[in-house]
Amino acid sequence: MIKFIDLLKIAGVYLNSYKIHCAAGRDDSPLEAFFEGRFKAWQEHQNQQNFRCDEIISLIHLHEDKWLFAGLYQVLGVKHRKQGENSWFEYGTKEMAGVEHLTGRLVIQFRKRFIASHLIGTKHIDKLLVSEIREKRMRVSDFPGYNAVNLSYRMLRTVVRKNMPQWKAALSNVSGVYLVTDNHSGKHFVGNAHGGDTIWHQWVSFAISGHGEVKTLQRLLSREVGDYQFNFQFSILEICDLKASRDYILSRTEHWKEVLQSIAFGYNEK
Numbered sequence: 001m002i003k004f005i006d007l008l009k010i011a012g013v014y015l016n017s018y019k020i021h022c023a024a025g026r027d028d029s030p031l032e033a034f035f036e037g038r039f040k041a042w043q044e045h046q047n048q049q050n051f052r053c054d055e056i057i058s059l060i061h062l063h064e065d066k067w068l069f070a071g072l073y074q075v076l077g078v079k080h081r082k083q084g085e086n087s088w089f090e091y092g093t094k095e096m097a098g099v100e101h102l103t104g105r106l107v108i109q110f111r112k113r114f115i116a117s118h119l120i121g122t123k124h125i126d127k128l129l130v131s132e133i134r135e136k137r138m139r140v141s142d143f144p145g146y147n148a149v150n151l152s153y154r155m156l157r158t159v160v161r162k163n164m165p166q167w168k169a170a171l172s173n174v175s176g177v178y179l180v181t182d183n184h185s186g187k188h189f190v191g192n193a194h195g196g197d198t199i200w201h202q203w204v205s206f207a208i209s210g211h212g213e214v215k216t217l218q219r220l221l222s223r224e225v226g227d228y229q230f231n232f233q234f235s236i237l238e239i240c241d242l243k244a245s246r247d248y249i250l251s252r253t254e255h256w257k258e259v260l261q262s263i264a265f266g267y268n269e270k
Contacts, residue, residue, distance in 0.1 A: 004128035013098035018055040018121040063148035069106035104137035160207035171200035189267035
């Protein structure tokens with residue numbers, strides 16, 4: 001694989017003092033922000049003075065060791081903001097020329113096995129490898145693969161309302177075991193689709209009602225104020241052929257309930 005730094009050199013881009021921003025998050029996903037055209041503003045809002053540098057290489061986590069290149073930014077300045085007891089740092093940035101045509105198209109491979117997200121560039125730049133250059137900019141309508149599905153409730157509603165063909169085709173052709181995570185409490189619900197039912201059909205029900213006819217989630221939403229379902233995150237644990245037996249899928253569901261302790265500490269019932 002070619003190194004990302006070599007790609008920059010080919011484009012005639014040379015950096016001074018730079019950081020690599022490995023953007024990830026659940027409360028307000030950077031990938032959602034990117035799809036909605038507000039990633040620049042998302043990144044400029046920082047709780048700490050994280051960008052003491054001249055340039056920022058912005059990466060958004062996709063899955064495993066894969067990161068989406070979200071742009072190369074010049075740091076113009078920073079202001080310390082306060083509102084009541086809250087304070088933050090608001091950066092001014094602008095996207096730099098040279099590799100802007102690769103923003104949203106370039107997929108980077110980077111093995112990150114630590115928590116830090118704002119990295120000193122020179123320490124890690126040689127580990128950023130070019131995994132893929134997509135023909136077109138990544139969009140929410142692009143199905144990322146079963147092992148990379150990680151949809152917020154808001155994104156799930158968008159996928160269902162717009163009847164996005166890639167998502168519908170992929171999820172309509174499999175049964176299996178899926179996971180609903182409550183990002184507020186950390187609790188899980190392990191669900192399944194079997195007997196000719198599909199994950200798409202199950203998730204359409206969630207998109208419409210918020211609870212997918214799951215009794216524990218119905219009770220949760222009835223007692224919580226506001227649109228609590230917007231705390232839900234949807235992912236896939238296992239996929240199965242539509243011909244897979246009911247008993248097999250139920251056995252795999254029980255396995256994941258035990259692994260995730262979703263009966264003792266989550267939203268599954270015995």
